[in-house]
Amino acid sequence: MKNYFILFVLSVISIASIAQDRSQGRRGYDMSNFNGVVTGKVVDSLDRTPVEYATVALYRQKDSSLVTGSLTDESGKFIIEKLKPGRYYAEIKFIGYETRRIGGIAITPRSPNINLETCSILAANENIEAVVVTGEKKMLLHNLDKKVFNVDKDVSVEGGTAADVLENIPSIEVDTDGNVSLRGSSNVNILIDGRPSMLTSMDELPAQMIERVEVITNPSAKYDPDGNTGIINIVIKKRKEPGYNGMVSFNAGSGDKYSAIASMNWRQEKVNLFASYSFRKGEMNRYSLGNRVTFFENTTDSSFLDQNSTGQAKMMFHNIRGGFDFFLDNKTTLSFTGNLNFRSFDMGTDLFSNSYNNFNSDFLQNNRITNNGYDGLGHEYSLNFKRKYDIAGKEWTADVFFSRRNNDFLSDISEEEIFNSITSPDVFERATNDDWMNAFTAQTDYVAPIGNGGRLETGVKAFIRKSDADYVYNVFNTSGNIWEYDATRSNHFIYTEQIFSAYGIYSNTFADGKFSYQLGLRVEDQLAKSELKNTNTVADTNRLNFFPTAHIRWEPSNAHSFQLSYSRRVNRPYSRVLNPFLNTSDKYNWSQGNPYLEPEFTSSIDLSYNLNLRKTKVTASVYYRDTRNGFSRNMKVLTQDDLNAMGFDTLGYFPTLSTFINLSHYENWGSEFVLTQNIAKWWRINASYSYYYSKLYGDVVSGADEGSSWNVKLASYFTIGKNVDLQVRGNYRAPSVTVGGSGRGFHMIGGAQGETKEMFWFDLGARIYVLKRKGTITVNVRDIFDTRKLKYSSWDTNFYSYNENWRDSRMIFVGFSYRINNYKMRQTKNNEMDDSFDIIE
Incomplete structure (x- = not known):
């Protein structure tokens, strides 16, 4: 009985401590100045080149409502700021590519900055399950x-x-x-x-x-x-x-x-x-x-x-x-x-x-x-x-x-x-x-x-x-056997x-x-x-x-x-x-x-x-x-x-x-x-x-x-x-x-x-x-x-x-x-791959 009593007391103390910590945590953060940030980089899944001007939209997990979005820069990077604590998911879109959804984004007071790192997106006409190797860029x-x-x-x-x-x-x-x-x-x-x-x-x-x-x-x-x-x-x-x-x-x-x-x-x-x-x-x-x-x-x-x-x-x-x-x-x-x-x-x-x-x-x-x-x-x-x-x-x-x-x-x-x-x-x-x-x-x-x-x-x-262009014109004088400067056809x-x-x-x-x-x-x-x-x-x-x-x-x-x-x-x-x-x-x-x-x-x-x-x-x-x-x-x-x-x-x-x-x-x-x-x-x-x-x-x-x-x-x-x-x-x-x-x-x-x-x-x-x-x-x-x-x-x-x-x-x-040493082989779909004028906007 004594052992059960000690266990009960320790449990109560632990629960109280956790509750106190959470209460203090909520009181310790100034939510008015909170700034959650999501960053990352978007690249082509085939040749790993950055994708510029891709749109990255952020949605609330609970109701799929749009929160905000961003454009990628020339190096494929993006940043979304001024986010409140919560759970989100991101959608990455660019014309000619499949839309990619990334879930499990949790912004908390202890984790306000989330780096999605490198996010690859797949061209719309590619098959990720294909195993034939070509590694070619779009034209x-x-x-x-x-x-x-x-x-x-x-x-x-x-x-x-x-x-x-x-x-x-x-x-x-x-x-x-x-x-x-x-x-x-x-x-x-x-x-x-x-x-x-x-x-x-x-x-x-x-x-x-x-x-x-x-x-x-x-x-x-x-x-x-x-x-x-x-x-x-x-x-x-x-x-x-x-x-x-x-x-x-x-x-x-x-x-x-x-x-x-x-x-x-x-x-x-x-x-x-x-x-x-x-x-x-x-x-x-x-x-x-x-x-x-x-x-x-x-x-x-x-x-x-x-x-x-x-x-x-x-x-x-x-x-x-x-x-x-x-x-x-x-x-x-x-x-x-x-x-x-x-x-x-x-x-x-x-x-x-x-x-x-x-x-x-x-x-x-x-x-x-x-x-x-x-x-x-x-x-x-x-x-x-x-x-x-x-x-x-x-x-x-x-x-x-x-x-x-x-x-x-x-x-x-x-x-x-x-x-x-x-x-x-x-x-x-x-x-x-x-x-x-x-x-x-x-x-x-x-x-x-x-x-x-x-x-x-x-x-x-x-x-x-x-x-500076100095153009000089000369005419040969056959009687004098010399070249003579022609000022009328020369210019500087x-x-x-x-x-x-x-x-x-x-x-x-x-x-x-x-x-x-x-x-x-x-x-x-x-x-x-x-x-x-x-x-x-x-x-x-x-x-x-x-x-x-x-x-x-x-x-x-x-x-x-x-x-x-x-x-x-x-x-x-x-x-x-x-x-x-x-x-x-x-x-x-x-x-x-x-x-x-x-x-x-x-x-x-x-x-x-x-x-x-x-x-x-x-x-x-x-x-x-x-x-x-x-x-x-x-x-x-x-x-x-x-x-x-x-x-x-x-x-x-x-x-x-x-x-x-x-x-x-x-x-x-x-x-x-x-x-x-x-x-x-x-x-x-x-x-x-x-x-x-x-x-x-x-x-x-x-x-x-x-x-x-x-x-x-x-x-x-x-x-x-x-x-x-x-x-x-x-x-x-x-x-x-x-x-x-x-x-x-x-x-x-x-x-x-x-x-x-x-x-x-x-x-x-x-x-x-x-x-x-x-x-x-x-x-x-x-x-x-x-x-x-x-x-x-x-x-x-x-x-x-x-x-x-x-x-x-x-x-x-x-x-x-x-x-x-510079030929890289990558997985892509054979024959169906369009390596001519692939139009991507």
Whole structure:
């Protein structure tokens, strides 16, 4: 009995103590200041990459009522704050992925902070029970403000360049000279790793060095507003896996074309080192023909000019890239990247011209032989600092970037002229151009969660650029056997620009996470100065501009989403079209810049819809752009009165003069449609259709003030067994009239004075995996039917011209690549896996 009594007393004391502790616990916590927090990171279950802009909604366990929510940041992290004690569950949603529910979330006074750590979500068309290993990325992803194109999936670009990669992406077009346009306009800002690059051509960058391409038609305020139609950001490969991994690749093509790439990455504890080297060598034959008819005022008299040319270019590129990431701790990283680029061109061109008229028997023949030599050196350096914090989604970065480009150009010209069977003495000329450009960027950005599930991004940036081009023209004096300086055709032009900017962005969700939005504003102050040293002509500009942006997305279900976006952008004239020097080096085609050319400003609205089913992916969009002060090339045939006013005597021929002018404004409407369809386990297709319409206002010639165009791209992928992929790709581009035409500078075609003609071509590619899939053999045939020619016409009240340009386009490439320690196998569903244009919003 005594023992039972002692046990009873101890039980009472224990119960009382527990009750007292709980009572004191309740009294000890100030619930008015209580702040429960749930954090975590959302990643793709297949490749473990962060999922940005996924919605994380928190519900009460007892009645499933929505409490609050948050958006993931670019690293996939999220934070939900100001939670009261209780039991909750979370739902993670992102279009194209299965909704994931996470239960058992208990917020208590003793455990106010819950870290869900890494939360993986499964793509809607994947089967978690499948055991076949492929480990492939999706080819096309959609985020709130950009589309991401993974290059690894495109068989047809193996052995090619960045130009080949871009022309296979919906909405992007690349002409035969490598000029890039987006949604029918060449006014697009092309970046390398998020920064302007010293690359002078997309042909300098091998396709195998590219990891992905981001297409941003309505960029947020975080990005520079340059480029009326948006931004194309090319992201270079850089691995961070532990240990050593690398890749070597060799390619050979018809026409003496060769390329090689070697890259490596080494990660050990706090240091990650990476380096790559690429080499390209090739020859390219170029051809052109053209004719022009000039009409004389108030008469039936006309003059005619027929021209054709052949040329061969020899090209050599070397690119060395390297750097390191130093992880100061698990939240702080310091990175350095350097890039060195050597490039050389040698090109010889024979141009034959015949000039005649219908009112006398005069006949002028001209043969101009030009041998150009070009050597360039570019180097870029970036230093980057990144700091993450214990609060998920909070991040601070600081970046410094410097680049310099040097170009040395030499052109030797010999000219033979026959007028009415009388041969003139040969003329020998030499042009040299020594130019350089420096660019410096410093910026800092800060991201932090704010309020109830919101996110705030802000930053400041300084950009300083200076270019110097010294163009010297000499004529050979045969009697004195010396080269004489020609001041009338030489010029020295200097351009400096400073842009200081700041931006702010706020993003959040509402309505149970079905709606997400982003609002931003960027402010820029531009200071620019152009100076023609020969004539001491100086033009100064000082502009303060505001660039608002807005994005909103509605996801009624996992299969459907709608998005509406707006941005204001700018296209600033670059130095070449600002230089007021009159260039008469080509006697039949003169050019002169306009130092008072104003930037053009564009307001853009984009509405898109995305459908994501198991075997079918569809994205459709419509857009509208209104551009003020739109500038375009203006070309006219000079009359004798014009020549007299410019100080020229009778030449015996009438050259064209090209310059740039501002139109009052122009409008663009357009639509896009992209389809990805799995037809069978071994066959899938990607198809895209783009339509755009342009209406021009201002100094526009009749018949070129409006027009429409469209293009179609179709790719068909076949899987044969486990180790063979085949790809057939076709492109068709309809005739078009656009304000800027295509091309750059004075080489623009079409525009407000004409149109480009239709163009089409087909490519074929095959990829074979060998050596346990560590090695790859590729075979590609470009432009199978040799149909890729650029045709265009221009006209005004007193002339009409037609031209065709083409180069070697039917080519065969054979390549081999080998991967070292970097091929990761993951579980996913075989054959049903869509590795083409997987559309995820």
